[in-house]
Amino acid sequence: MNWEVLTMRSNPSFFSPTIYRTALTRFAPLWIVYLIVWVVTLPLAILFQAGDASYNLVMMQYAILNGAVHYGPIANLIYAAAVAMALHSWMYHTRSVNTVAALPVRREAHFLSNLAAAMTFSLGPNLIIALLTWAAGASAGYPTLGCVAIWLALMTLQFLCFYGMASLCAAIVGQLLALPALYFLLNVAAIAVNMVVNSVLSTFVYGMSRSAGTPLAVLSPIYYYMDKVLLSEKTVGTGADAVMQCVFRAWTYPLLAALAGVILLVVSFFLLRRRAMEYTGDVIAVRALRPVLKYCFTIFCSLVLGVVGATMFFSGSRGPALPAVVLCLLLGAFLGYFAAEILLRKTFHVFRRGWVGFSIVCAALLVVVGLVELDAFGYEKTVPTADQVESITLSSPVFPHDVVITDEAHIADLLTLHQQIIEQKEQQETLLADWAAMVDNTVESSSLDLIYQYRDGRTLARSYDICCTEELWLDTASLPRQFAAILTDPYIVSAATVPTFDVTVRSINYGYVSIYEGPTYNYITQDLTASDAYDLYTNAVLPDLQEGLVGRPVLYSYDTSSDAQYMASIFMEFLHTVDTPTQTMDYSMTVVASDYLSLTPTVGSRTAQWLMNHGYTMEIYDETASY
Numbered sequence: 001m002n003w004e005v006l007t008m009r010s011n012p013s014f015f016s017p018t019i020y021r022t023a024l025t026r027f028a029p030l031w032i033v034y035l036i037v038w039v040v041t042l043p044l045a046i047l048f049q050a051g052d053a054s055y056n057l058v059m060m061q062y063a064i065l066n067g068a069v070h071y072g073p074i075a076n077l078i079y080a081a082a083v084a085m086a087l088h089s090w091m092y093h094t095r096s097v098n099t100v101a102a103l104p105v106r107r108e109a110h111f112l113s114n115l116a117a118a119m120t121f122s123l124g125p126n127l128i129i130a131l132l133t134w135a136a137g138a139s140a141g142y143p144t145l146g147c148v149a150i151w152l153a154l155m156t157l158q159f160l161c162f163y164g165m166a167s168l169c170a171a172i173v174g175q176l177l178a179l180p181a182l183y184f185l186l187n188v189a190a191i192a193v194n195m196v197v198n199s200v201l202s203t204f205v206y207g208m209s210r211s212a213g214t215p216l217a218v219l220s221p222i223y224y225y226m227d228k229v230l231l232s233e234k235t236v237g238t239g240a241d242a243v244m245q246c247v248f249r250a251w252t253y254p255l256l257a258a259l260a261g262v263i264l265l266v267v268s269f270f271l272l273r274r275r276a277m278e279y280t281g282d283v284i285a286v287r288a289l290r291p292v293l294k295y296c297f298t299i300f301c302s303l304v305l306g307v308v309g310a311t312m313f314f315s316g317s318r319g320p321a322l323p324a325v326v327l328c329l330l331l332g333a334f335l336g337y338f339a340a341e342i343l344l345r346k347t348f349h350v351f352r353r354g355w356v357g358f359s360i361v362c363a364a365l366l367v368v369v370g371l372v373e374l375d376a377f378g379y380e381k382t383v384p385t386a387d388q389v390e391s392i393t394l395s396s397p398v399f400p401h402d403v404v405i406t407d408e409a410h411i412a413d414l415l416t417l418h419q420q421i422i423e424q425k426e427q428q429e430t431l432l433a434d435w436a437a438m439v440d441n442t443v444e445s446s447s448l449d450l451i452y453q454y455r456d457g458r459t460l461a462r463s464y465d466i467c468c469t470e471e472l473w474l475d476t477a478s479l480p481r482q483f484a485a486i487l488t489d490p491y492i493v494s495a496a497t498v499p500t501f502d503v504t505v506r507s508i509n510y511g512y513v514s515i516y517e518g519p520t521y522n523y524i525t526q527d528l529t530a531s532d533a534y535d536l537y538t539n540a541v542l543p544d545l546q547e548g549l550v551g552r553p554v555l556y557s558y559d560t561s562s563d564a565q566y567m568a569s570i571f572m573e574f575l576h577t578v579d580t581p582t583q584t585m586d587y588s589m590t591v592v593a594s595d596y597l598s599l600t601p602t603v604g605s606r607t608a609q610w611l612m613n614h615g616y617t618m619e620i621y622d623e624t625a626s627y
Contacts, residue, residue: 540599
C-alpha cells in the first residue's frame with residue numbers, strides 16, 4: 001500500500017482516492033492476468049474459429065453465453081477470492097494493522113475505497129473483453145452485441161455474489177490463508193451437507209427416496225451455477241427467414257445471488273467497523289462468531305467424515321448399519337470439534353477442557369438420530385389418500401422409462417401396495433440385511449421408485465427395495481407377488497414400453513432382433529430396416545402391448561411366466577427430431593428426445609407371428625432346456 005496517506009489530514013470522508021489508486025496499481029498483475037485469460041478464451045478464440053466454413057451465429061452465441069454461464073462462475077469464484085485476499089491483506093499482519101490504524105483514514109473509507117477498487121477489477125477488464133468480443137464477432141459478420149451485453153451482465157452479477165462471500169470471510173478471519181479456506185467451505189458446505197444428509201438418512205430411513213432433491217443447492221452458488229443455470233434455444237422469424245438462436249433466460253438466480261452478495265457486503269462493512277484488530281493472527285478474529293463457526297464446523301465434519309467412514313468400512317447389502325453410522329458420526333464430530341479447538345486456541349493442549357461442548361454435540365446427534373429412527377416425524381408411515389393424488393410417476397430398472405399413472409384404479413392399486421410395503425418393513429429390512437443370502441441368490445431384490453404428484457402441487461418421493469424368497473413367491477398374497485402383479489399389468493407394461501412421443505419411420509434410429517440358438521449357445525442378431533421396424537412396431541408390437549401379449553418383466557427368478565416366451569428379444573431406439581435452420585439457412589436435425597423399446601415375443605402373439613412370417617426361427621424357453 002502507498003503510505004503517502006500518512007501526510008493526509010484527518011478527513012471524515014467515506015472514500016479515499018489514494019487508497020483506490022494504490023489498489024489499482026499495486027495489484028495490477030491480478031487484473032491483467034484475468035484480462036489475458038479471458039481475451040484468449042473469448043475474442044481470440046472467436047477470431048480463430050470464425051474462418052471455419054461450418055462456424056455460424058449459433059455457435060458464436062453459444063461460445064459467448066456458455067462462457068458466462070459455465071466458465072464464468074469458476075473464473076469469478078477464484079478471481080473474487082484473489083481480489084479479496086489482495087485488498088484485505090493488510091488486516092492480517094500486526095505491523096500493517098498498526099500502521100493503518102494510525103492513519104487519518106476511517107475504516108469506512110478503507111472498506112468503500114477497496115470495494116470500489118474491487119468492482120473496477122471486475123468491470124474494467126470485463127468491459128474490455130466485451131468490446132473485443134463484439135469486435136471479433138462483427139469482423140466475421142455476426143451481430144453479437146446482445147450476447148456480449150448478457151455476458152457482461154452475468155459476469156458482473158457473479159462477481160458481486162462471490163466477492164460478497166469473500167469479503168464476509170475476510171471480515172471474519174484473522175489469517176490470510178484462513179480466508180480461502182473459509183470461503184471454499186462457505187461455497188460448498190450447503191450442497192455437501194445436503195448430499196451427506198440424504199446419504200445418512202437413506203441408510204436407516206425406510207423409503208428415503210434415491211432421487212431426493214438438493215433444496216440446499218441454492219445456497220452453494222458455484223454448484224447451482226454449474227448444475228442448474230442453463231442456456232436455451234429459440235427460433236427467430238418464420239419460413240425462410242427463420243434463424244435458430246442460443247439465448248439466456250434464467251435471470252432469477254443470478255439476480256438473487258448478486259443481491260445476497262450485496263447483503264453480505266453490508267454485513268462485512270459493519271463487522272469491519274467493529275473488528276478488534278488485536279486479534280490479528282487468530283483464525284477467527286470476531287470472537288462472538290467463534291462458537292458458531294466451531295459448532296458448524298463440528299456438524300459439517302460429523303456428517304461428511306461420518307458418511308465417508310461408514311461407507312468405506314461398514315457398507316453392506318443396503319449400506320452401513322445404523323450402529324456403524326452413529327459411531328462414524330460421533331467420530332467425525334470428535335475430529336471436527338477438537339480440530340476447531342486446536343485452530344482457535346492455537347495449541348494442541350485442548351483435551352483437558354472442551355468435553356462439555358463435545359458432549360452436547362454428541363447428545364444432539366443421538367437425539368436427532370433417535371427421533372428419525374423412531375419415525376417421530378411420520379416420514380416412513382406417510383401414504384397419500386386417493387383424493388389427494390393427481391398422478392404417480394413409477395420407476396423401475398425393468399422399464400425403459402418412467403411411467404406416469406393417472407388412472408384412478410391403478411393409482412388405488414399402487415396406494416394399496418405402498419401401504420403393504422410399510423406394514424412389512426421389518427420383514428423386508430431383515431431380508432435386505434442378509435448379505436450372505438443375497439450373494440447365494442436365496443434372497444432376491446427388485447427396486448421401486450414412486451413420486452406422487454398432489455393436486456395442490458406438492459410432491460412426495462419414496463424408494464424401496466422389495467425382497468423375495470422362494471417361499472414368499474409361492475404365497476400369492478405376499479408383497480413380492482403383489483408388486484410383480486402391478487409391474488406386469490398390461491396397462492403399466494404398455495405405458496412403460498411405448499415411447500413418450502409419436503413414432504414415425506423417420507424417428508426409428510435403429511432396430512434389431514436377437515435370437516438364441518440353443519445348439520451354439522449364442523444369440524444371433526439381425527438388424528431391421530427402418531421400414532420393417534416401423535411395420536413390426538405398428539402392426540404387431542402396439543396391438544400386443546394393448547392386449548398384454550408380450551413378455552412380462554421378470555422381477556425375480558422364481559417367476560416362471562417366461563415359459564411361454566420365446567428365446568428372442570426385439571430392440572428399437574427412437575429419436576424425436578425437429579428441423580432447425582442454421583444461420584446459412586441450411587437445415588439440420590436436432591434431437592429433442594430419445595427413447596427405446598425392448599421386449600420379448602410370447603407364444604400366440606402378433607409379434608411372434610410377424611417374425612416367423614419374415615423368416616425368423618425361434619424356440620421357447622422349455623425347448624432350449626435340453627441344450
